[in-house]
Amino acid sequence: MSQMVADSSSLILLARCNLVERVCDLFEVIVPPAVTSEVASQRLVREYSDASLISDLISKGAIRTQSVARAGFPLSISLDQGEKEALLLAIELGKLQLATDDGKAIKAARFLGVPFAITPKIVVELHRLQRISFKMATESSEMLGRIGRYSPEIIGDALLSLVEQKNGKADNRKDT
């Protein structure tokens, strides 16, 4: 099973568009302790049902918590603790893919050569890999725009990619 490191922004969006469990089925999702505290502290679990879902996934081991060996390593771009630990963890684990939906964390990942994935791309990719239906992918993408505050340009592009994937498959079927 492939691994990916996630930060708080990504875990929250995956939970909000009902895909966090699906992603945990397909990938070993690893988070640093700071991310766990940011999204699923005892207080947050009481207040937010999605925080409770993430806490359950951590308890069951579907999301693995792993400490960063060099948590104090200085970065040239300032980030909050969870974002920084997630980035350093991705580097320590051999430049694993970092799931993040934060522009500044992406800037830091790009600078350090860490591959990153934003949630709309994860949705499109899950559809490409035939892990979710077209209907589920479009609904999740629309939720990322409505609830997740993704810009209409990105969501428009994501929906277009999904339609192209769907039509491509239909064309392929016609060809065979």
Place this chain on the structure above:
Amino acid sequence: MAKPTTVRIPDELLNEIDQFAQELELDRSAYLIQVLQKGFSVDKQERLLLKYVRGELSQMEVCRKLNWTPWEFLSRLKEKNLYLNVTLEDWQDSAQLVQ
């Protein structure tokens, strides 16, 4: 503990504040403190969110400075009609999933 400070306020604005406080039978000093607190809170949010939108602050840095949880961050963006600070270029550069 409250500390005294001096601020120069334009005549017109001060007259308007005085008149309003009198009309509503409010204590002028207490009212000015309330206005300052409210205005500071709104202005702090606006300035920090602007820095977020420009990519100068991360989501969690904003949450930390404004004492928000990351779960409420998205609804706060919605209230202000703002979007995540992820760009079209980030979307295009986002990696394919490797299984």
